[in-house]
Amino acid sequence: MKKLYVLVSVILSTFFVSCSNQSNKESNDMKTTNAVIENIMQRRSIRNYKDSQVPKDILDKIVECGINAPNAINRQAWEVRVINNPESFSLFKEYLVKDNPDTPKEMIEGCFRGAPTLIVIANDTSFKFSQIDCGLLSENIMLSAWSLGIGSVCLGSPVGFINNSQQAKNMLGFSEGYSTVICIGLGYANENPDAKPRDLSKVKFL
Numbered sequence: 046m047k048k049l050y051v052l053v054s055v056i057l058s059t060f061f062v063s064c065s066n067q068s069n070k071e072s073n074d075m076k077t078t079n080a081v082i083e084n085i086m087q088r089r090s091i092r093n094y095k096d097s098q099v100p101k102d103i104l105d106k107i108v109e110c111g112i113n114a115p116n117a118i119n120r121q122a123w124e125v126r127v128i129n130n131p132e133s134f135s136l137f138k139e140y141l142v143k144d145n146p147d148t149p150k151e152m153i154e155g156c157f158r159g160a161p162t163l164i165v166i167a168n169d170t171s172f173k174f175s176q177i178d179c180g181l182l183s184e185n186i187m188l189s190a191w192s193l194g195i196g197s198v199c200l201g202s203p204v205g206f207i208n209n210s211q212q213a214k215n216m217l218g219f220s221e222g223y224s225t226v227i228c229i230g231l232g233y234a235n236e237n238p239d240a241k242p243r244d245l246s247k248v249k250f251l
């Protein structure tokens with residue numbers, strides 16, 4: 046009888062330890078892998094795109110995700126322009142080339158990395174948090190795009206060219222007091238770049 050009691054105890058405790066390990070493992074898995082984390086970790090800047098254009102309904106969803114970013118006092122101190130029409134994009138590039146005569150044409154055209162869609166984001170320069178807000182908006186755009194199978198690249202280099210070009214600025218039509226702060230190229234990726242290394246020593250827990 047005593048032997049039977051010991052045997053049952055051993056079986057039951059093994060069962061409960063195994064269940065508890067399983068549940069710890071599941072909760073650890075929940076913490077370290079899920080669709081959002083995978084999306085963040087797998088996103089890469091894309092600098093080689095297929096010719097095909099991103100459908101308008103997908104662009105609508107991506108931009109909607111953008112403007113749902115956190116932003117200071119919900120002032121939404123941004124304005125967004127999406128250039129997805131190839132003729133408009135060509136004209137836009139023509140203006141930049143014309144109004145930046147000291148920069149080689151190839152450099153201006155190349156700065157868009159071949160992305161078929163360009164999103165231009167402007168910030169309200171009178172509001173101190175507006176650049177941060179635009180950065181958060183940009184990240185929402187790039188992550189939501191990636192989750193929908195669309196590649197992207199954050200583009201700082203066109204900003205100076207745009208700000209030098211009255212014709213490009215007229216085309217964008219941002220409100221008074223707004224200035225282009227960042228651009229994002231979007232399209233279907235034609236490359237699969239490796240992750241760039243990150244420096245964990247920049248992070249300290251106190």
Ligand SMILES: Cc1cc2nc3c(=O)[nH]c(=O)nc-3n(C[C@H](O)[C@H](O)[C@H](O)COP(=O)(O)O)c2cc1C
Pocket residue numbers: 088089090091092158198199200201202203227240241
């Ligand atoms: C503010 C900002 C400006 C950037 N400007 C450019 C750019 O002009 N051209 C470019 O090819 N990539 C640009 N990038 C992309 C970065 O080079 C890229 O994010 C970085 O190397 C890390 O690589 P990953 O995005 O693949 O993780 C920019 C990124 C940020 C955040």
